[in-house]
Amino acid sequence: MTDARLRHGRASLALSFFVQGVTFALLVTRIPAIQDRYGISDGLLPVFLAAVPILAGVGSVVTEKVVARVRPRVVLRWAQPVVMLALLGAGAGNALWEAALALGVFGLSVGALDASMNMMGVSLQRAYGRSIMLGFHAAYSLGGIAGASMAWAGAHWDLSLLVSYLPAVVVLLPAAFIGSRWYAEGASAGADRGEPQGKAAAASVSFKLLMPLCLVMSFAYIGDSTVSNWSAKYLQDVLGSSEQLSTVPYNVYMVTTLLGRAVGDFGVRRFGAVAVVRSGSVLAAAGFGVVALAGGAWTGMLGFTMLGLGLCVIVPQTFAAAGRMFPGASDTAVARLNVFNYVGFLVGSPLVGALGDAWSYRGAMLVPMVLVLATLVYAKSFGAESARYGGGHERPRTVDVG
Helix, strand or coil, rough: CCHHHHHHHHHHHHHHHHHHHHHHHHHCHHHHHHHHHHHHCCCCCCHHHHHHHHHHHHHHHHHHCCCCCCHHHHHHHHHHHHHHHHHHHHHHCCCCCHHHHHHHHHHHHHHHHHHHHHHHHCCCCCCCCCCCCCHHHHHHHHHHHHHHHHHHHHHHHCCCHHHHHHHHHHHHHHHHHHHHCEEECCCCCCCCCCCCCCCCHHCCCCCCHHHHHHHHHHHHHHHHHHHHEEEEEEHHHHHCCCCCCCCCCHHHHHHHHHHHHHHHHHHHHHHHHHHHHHHHHHHHHHHHHHHHHHCCHHHHHHHHHHHHHHHHHHHHHHHHHHHHCCHHHHHHHHHHHHHHHHHHHHHHHHHHHHHHCCCCCCCCHHHHHHHHHHHHHHHHCCCHHHHHHHCCCCCCCCCCCC
């Protein structure tokens, strides 16, 4: 029965990752359309793009406090529908304040969603006793492909944002809510099964020890936010593609992240997290170099392909490493680490936009390239993986089911 509950919990959490991939891709790949719908100027657009990760960081901090009283599965069960309804609101409004309200709600709720999903992923990986975290993020990538494809269809047929968003919300919102009935969590090491982590566990999370992983998370999301927020405009404005073709880079990026994450857990089990993270960092940096030097849209696509294959392994392994570093307070560690997800977005989006306007967008691509390469300095922080999960040996499976 425990094994069956673990499998059901793993499948239901993967569905939530998939739904969030669809939702986020529908938002970010239609940024030019949102900008046109609400008349957001090029100068004001970075402010909107920055507000979402700021509020998401607030949502992640609040989630750390909430999960001291209720389980992460409860937070996720209710945050996901709010995220999807906020997406619908972003496509339905007309006034600028309506866009600000919808994106504000999206930011707050997506912070709670991301934190609780990854808390549950880390706890399930502990229960399985082997690397499975990349598989959850592969489901997110698959959702991103589906969402970007829907966005491409919306741009191709000149559909309104509301018409583009509505089918996904109508189908996926009830599916995710029903699937939440089978959420399961592995018990935290050193904690009684089913009990929230308290103040003592939270106090045990050393910011000094966590800092290398926080920096890696920020660097990875600076790279990721560059793709998600600027790839469409880069292809259209710098490389001269059509609006329809400009939706493709994010789709290509998500396809390659799916492929990399689909086999990533096997790579971690075989070679260890340190080698996988180092290889991913080098490949991602090379991808940024290709994008910066691209002479046309298809060369740019090649760069985004390399980026996807390189960046895809870093974030899941960073969450997993935080869980291993603080096994008795993994929820707290993941929530705090998740804030630096949004630090990366907060820094990456405005930085690339400001450098693009003041200098050139080609030159701006070199900044995330250098930062991703800096991950090599901190790769040793992932080194505990092989001893804990290597060799296919599994720890006893303990599961908390809601």
